[in-house]
Every structure is written in structure tokens, then in C-alpha cells.
Amino acid sequence: MSQIALLFGATFGMLAIIFGAFGAHALKKILNNEQQKSFETGVKYQMYHAIVLLLLGFQLEFNQAIENYIVYCFIAGVLLFSFSIYGLVISSAKNKKMRFLGPITPLGGLLLTVGWGMLLFFVYNNY
Secondary structure, three states, X not given: OHHHHHHHHHHHHHHHXXXXXXXXXXXXXXXXXXXXXXXXXXXXXXXXXXXXXXXXHXXXXXXXHHHHHHHHHHHHHHHHHHHHHHHHHHHHHOOOOXXXXXXXXXXXXXXXXXXXXXXXXXXXXXX
């Protein structure tokens, strides 16, 4: 499980840099200010959780199920939260808004929150 956390952390980090540059340069001409801020929010949350996944991958021993669940929540949360924001912003800028992504964003946020809650519970009970 450590390898999964590290692989996703490194991948999410790399993609956050690419998407951040893409949003700041290539999309700058087609996004309004509100859309650009939303896109940046997706990038920020993706990068924050990339760093957390790397730290967890290096630090945890993964001998308790909760450690795996924390990583799964962060991975699924980033995919649902950040990537749905990217889809919503880009599709909206092209006047083809993918409305089905709207309810997915809060589910991703919920998974990120649950991951942090489980991490808090794990730290409280183990340190």
C-alpha cells in the first residue's frame, strides 16, 4: 500500500504542476476570473493531497486497515473533487457544461474530509 500512496502522490503532484501551468497559460484566454479561481482550487487541493500521500507513503507502516482507508479516501477524493472541477470549468468555458459533474465535486470533498478525519483518529490512537 505504501507504493500505491507514493505512486498516486507523485502522479498527482506532477499533474498538479502541469494542470496549474495549463490553467495559468493556455486556459487564461478562455476562462473568466471565476472559472480560473475554480480551476486553481482544484489544482491546489490536488497538490496538497499529493504531498500528504507522499508523506503517508513514507511514514505509515500500513499494518492497520485504517491506514489503507485513509490513502483510498485521499486518492478517490482527489479524483472526484479536483478532476470534476477541471471538467466543469473547461466544459463551461466551451458552453457545453457537463452538469452531471456538479454533484460529484462535493462527494470528492466529503471523501477528502473523511480521510482527514480518519487520519486524526489514527494519530490520536497511535501516538
